Amino acid sequence: MDLERHQNLHTIIMLREIIRKWWRAELHFADRNGLVMDWQRGGDIPPTPNECCRLSLSSREGLRRCNQSVRQLHEQFRANRRLRRATVQPCHLQFSLVGAPLYIQDEYEGFLFVEGFLREPPSGRELEVLKARLRELGPGVSDAERAVARLPVLGDEGLEKLADLLEYGASEITAFEAEKARREERGPPGLAQGNGEHYRFEDIIGRSGPMQEIFKLLQKVSNSEATVLINGESGTGKELVARAIHSNGPRQHGPFVVQNCSAFNDNLLESALFGHMRGSFTGAMKDKKGLFEVADTGTFFLDEVGDMSPALQVKLLRVLQEGTFLPVGGTEPREVDVRVIAATHKDLGEMVKRGEFREDLYYRINVIRVHLPPLRDRRDDLPLLVDHFLRKHHREGQRARGLSSEAMALLASYAWPGNVRELENEMERLLVLGGDLDLLPAELISSRIRDAVTPGNLSMLTARAAGKLHEAVETLERDMIHQGLLRTGNNKSRLARELGISRSNLILKIAKYGLDKGLPPDAEADA
C-alpha cells in the first residue's frame, strides 16, 4: 500500500490543513503493523504544532513511549475487524489520541490518527504532573513551562468533528484504492476496446460515429495542457468529458475543481472564483481563498461560461493569459497554475457576433473544441448506455437485468430532451420500480416518455423535405431497420416479415448500415 501517495491526495492535504488550523494538531498515518510513517525517519521528525508532543518526539525515550501509545490503538483495530469507526485512546502524557482504521479491499491497512489534545482544560495539579513527565524526558524547566502554555482542548463536539473527518479521510483513501484497482483491471487508462472498436473512454460510453471521433480527440487533448471548450446541451456529458481529460492528463494528481457560472450572481461568482479580502464587502469577515487558488496545479472546469458577465470575462482572460488575478478587495496579484476547461450549451461564436461575449476570450478558450451531440443524434449509443446504466445502478445482490424489447423500442423512439442524464435517471427509476423482475417492461417507463411516443409517432423518422432523395431513402431505411431490431429484440425473421423483405435481404442491409452491434442475440439464428 502506498502511504506516501495517500498523504499527497488532495483530500488528505486539505484534511491536514484543517486539523492544523482548527485544533493545532497533526495528522499521522500508521501502517498495518502500527508503525507511524513520519516517525520512522530517525531524528527527522516533521514539526508538530503541539509543543509537548514535539518535545516528547524529539527525545529517544519520548518517541518510544509515543510509539507505544500508538501501538495500543493499533492492537485494538487489529484485534477487532468490526471496529470501523474512529476510536480514542490516552497517551503516555495523558493526552488523547484519536484514530480511524483504514480498510482497503476489506483488509486492515493501518489507520489515520491525530494526537496531542486534552478532553478538558487541565487543573493546576494536572499541569504540574504533565510538566514533571516532560522533564523526565529531558527538556529543561523553561521549555516544559512554555510547552504547556497553549494546549489544545477538544470538547465532545470538537472530538466528534475530528473523528468524522478522520473517518472521511480513511473512506477517501479506500475509494481511491478501489478506483485504482478498477482501472488496473480495466487496463491502461483511456480507450477501452471491444469487437475491434472503441466503446468507452474512462466512464464515457459510446459507440456511434460522433463518439468515436470524440474519443480520438480526447486521447490527443488529454496529454496536452491546452484550454478546451466543450459544447453541448445539458446532460450530454460535458462534466464527464472534462473529468476524463483531467484524469488522463499530466495534472491527474492535482485537484479537479468545478464551478457553474450560472449558479451565482456576479458578485458571488467573482468572490467564489477569485476569493476576497477581509472587509472588502459587508459580511466579508475573513480573507477567503477563491476556487482558482484551490485548483492550483490542477484543472478548473468552468461550466456555463457563456453566462459570465463582461467584467468577469476580463478577469478570466487575465488568468488565462498571465496566470494572475486579484481577489475581490485585493491589491496584490496572485499567481496560479491552472488548466481551464470551459463548457457551454450556448453558441459562443454567435454571442461574440452579438457583442455578448468577448472575442479575445472566445479565441483564448476555444483552442480545442469538443462538441457533444445530443442523444437524439446518436441513437446507436442507446443500447450500450442502457446496459451501462443498468449495471451501474443495480444494487448488490440483485440479478443483472435487461429491458423488454417493447421497453427498448419505446426508449429508442423518444427524443431525450434531457439527454444522457435523463436516460440515466430513467434507468435508475426503472430498476427501483422493477423490483426483482428479470426483464423490465415498457409499462414501468415514465408516463412522460410513454405519452411522448404515441403509436405511429416514430420520432426517429423525421420527415425530410430537402436534400438528395436517395440519401433520405437510405436514412429512412436505416432508421426503420434499426428501430425494428430494437423493437423485436433482434428477431430478424419477424422484422423481415413486417418490412416485407426476405430475411437474407434484411441481413445484408443490417451489415451495410452496421446495425448489428449492441443487440441481444438473435434467438432463431442461435437455434
Ligand SMILES: Nc1ncnc2c1ncn2[C@@H]1O[C@H](COP(=O)(O)OP(=O)(O)OP(=O)(O)O)[C@@H](O)[C@H]1O
Ligand atoms: N457518454 C456517457 N456515458 C456514460 N454516462 C454519461 C455519458 N454522458 C453523460 N453521462 C452521465 O449523465 C449525467 C450527466 O452528465 P454531465 O453532468 O457530465 O452532463 P453536462 O453536459 O455537464 O450537464 P449540465 O450541462 O446540465 O451540467 C452524469 O451522471 C454522467 O455520468
